[in-house]
Amino acid sequence: MITDARVLDPTFVPAETQHRDAELNTLSAALNPITRGEPAETALLFGPSGVGKTCIAKFAVDQLNDTVANFNHAYINCWQNYSRFQTLYRVLEGIGQSLDIHRESTPTDKLLDRLRDYDGPPYVIILDEVDQHEDTSVLYDLYRVREVSMVLIANREVELFTQLDDRVASRLTAAMRIHFDRYGVAELVSILEDRVRWGLREDAITTDQLERIADAAAGDARVAISTLRTAARNAVEQGRNQITDALIEEAEPKAMAEIQQKTVQKLTEHQRLVYDIINDYGEIEPGELYAEYRDQADNPRTERTIRNYLRKLCHYNLVQAEGEGRRRVYRIIS
């Protein structure tokens, strides 16, 4: 029933995109100077998750790659590469300069010197989830390299700017902003139809069923595609040729959970324990949380370290901190 599993992956970048023509054109215009061998304008992409920001950014750069031979590009996810060192390392990797730089033993300043010496063709860097970066001064570092142009992706404009230091923020005021809205049901359905056409047997699913998936996804294409994939996989497992309504119903919560599950898996043992305790309680006060943690952990970390973990958990949108000071409670986000 599944003819091409790749297109059911939410990170797959299709050969043609839908419903994002205006956003794509604006971004392409920002990148246009590259065609003349000049650095591009900085572009800022904002919008909630699953609205095509990453997809359009990658697509625009791929498109440029088809017409312009002489430029470099890199995609860096700041959630995974959150320190200044890690990001610069990836940046150098994108221009083949990282081979003789060894992780852990080269000072960040050396990486920066290496980058400043860069005098190759224009270099476009997509920085995804830039609001998850722990040290946004790296943006300033990158700004100072003439050949480098940046496409920055984040959820909310206001929250991003509160994290930036003034030097970066003032430069970004001139950047091109592109806001992405949630997809409507009809838009999601046509996105899903493409994926069905490319990746499933023709009669595997009905339009009514796609509408149902789209409706439940609430404008988030990642959730919608993930739901479709889960339903299709389970249908294959059951030896069916078609996706049933029951399979869709089953897949909906699974798809949501799957996206969160990936984040939880990346936590360390102790971070995971803190998360599990909050999950068990649903909602818990800091003092009780520390006490419970100390009780359950072998070689417990200090309170200060737990506060660092909590900050991280909040940052990853796994946990929500509500209230200030004494009124503070930690709650699971579901």
Added chain:
DNA sequence: CCTCCACCGGAACGGAGGGGGA
């Protein structure tokens, strides 16, 4: 209004782990 006190998060430090250079 003032004083506690639980809690937050910044700064500085030190050790683990790992590569470079003499």
Added chain:
DNA sequence: TCCCCCTCCGTTCCGGTGGAGG
């Protein structure tokens, strides 16, 4: 080989904040 220096992570110390309670 030994020593130095890097990053990363956890720790220690501490000042700030805002409800609770006198």
